[in-house]
Amino acid sequence: MAGRRAVDRPPVWAAARRPYAVLALVAVCFTVVQLVFTARIGLGWDESVYLSQVARGVPAAEFTAPRARGVQLLAAPVALLTPSVTAIRWYLSMLSGIALFLAYAPWIRLRPGSLAPLAAALFAGLWLSVLYGNEAMPNMWLAYCAVAGVGLACLADRRPASGLATAGVVAAFALASLLRPSDATWLAAPLLAYGIVRRRARLFAAVAAGLVIGWAQWMGEALVRFGGPMARLRAAGAENATGLHFSLPDHLRALNGPLLCRFGVECGGFPPAQIAWFAAVPVVAGLGVWAARRRSLLAAAACGLSLAFVYLFTVGYAAPRFLLPAYALLALPAAAGVVWLCRRRGTAVLAVAGVACYFALQARSVVVHGGQIQAARAVNPAVAARLQQLGMRPPCFLYGHDAVQIAYLARCAAHGVFRHYGGRSSVPSSIRAALRRGEWVGVITASRRPPAPFLTSWTAVELRLDGGTRRYVFLPPGH
Structure with a gap:
């Protein structure tokens, strides 16, 4: 019997770690795709502003009120050594693959099996993810923080509570708030509300502590450079056209480019194929929440929709990158919905065909838009x-x-x-x-x-x- 158990252990060990191996493979493929298709794309305006703050030998460009310092912290390890765009792109491509793995890894403990790797693949396969994965812009990195932060928060809420998971929640939301304090707050709002209603003081304190770190830096800089926090908020609101708006039509037109529907840029028409997957995401995600009946997936959906609401109803213009954190979180219940459909004979073919069409459409968009952007920035x-x-x-x-x-x-x-x-x-x-x-x-x-x-x-x-x-x-x- 002892020999029998010794023989059985390796398959059990391998089965427990197989989802991590698959997730690692998804992350490696994501990095390779970036290096092949987007690593040669030149810098955009916002990237140049962020990188100039730390790039060696480059005068710092004007740093306006809406910006935060998280991006330059991420890029600093390479930018301080060289301002080379190629070096920064390669570094961020590899860092992005690592971040994708680390963000979705906690979800394997929450939902053992294929859900986390499939969700990571759905998000990484999005043409926007490939384009922004190695860019010095906050939205993609905020997406990783959001996925990791919500997953770790759900682990920290288990009994007995995990001190390591709680520390991870603080770290995830600290980095998120250093990247974009307002976005991080909206992402965290459902978790904070849950902590208050269910009296989860430990969880509430961990999320709030992370947010305080980024907001403290933002407010300190506001006092030094922008005439105080309220003056900075007013300046940021004026620059970002905040207020009551309904920008969903602009976001739909931007699904097929351009990268910014503002400043007189022609946003084009409504692309039917892109709108189809955009509309399918909340439907399949809702199905996943219903089918799995897991609090963790409900938390992911709630946090993703919280951020989406802000950009659809309080910002007067559209850029497709704004919704990247929402896509990253909604990929989790959407993956659960796909898995549920695949377990039923009548819907499995439809689910597989839908996912295949999604990846084909995204691959075409990467080639088309990546080439156009590379040519424009050249x-x-x-x-x-x-x-x-x-x-x-x-x-x-x-x-x-x-x-x-x-x-x-x-x-x-x-x-x-x-x-x-x-x-x-x-x-x-x-x-x-x-x-x-x-x-x-x-x-x-x-x-x-x-x-x-x-x-x-x-x-x-x-x-x-x-x-x-x-x-x-x-x-x-x-x-």
């Missing part, structure tokens, strides 16, 4: 190279269209604008300050026609780029 390194040929050297200051991204590559200070170049009666104050400091100054535009009156006396120089793309730099008189 203009910026070319502009930076042409400006250096014109004699631009640090210290320098760039103003205008894509100025923040180009300035990061050229190691310049910058002030970016979308459409309004200012200077209706005089030269903008940031340009005047740079001229007083004796810096090389250039105003970048997409048109030879001066976009502001102060540029009529400046010299326009065409920057010849490959592919017929045109950019212009306006140089000050006597430059």
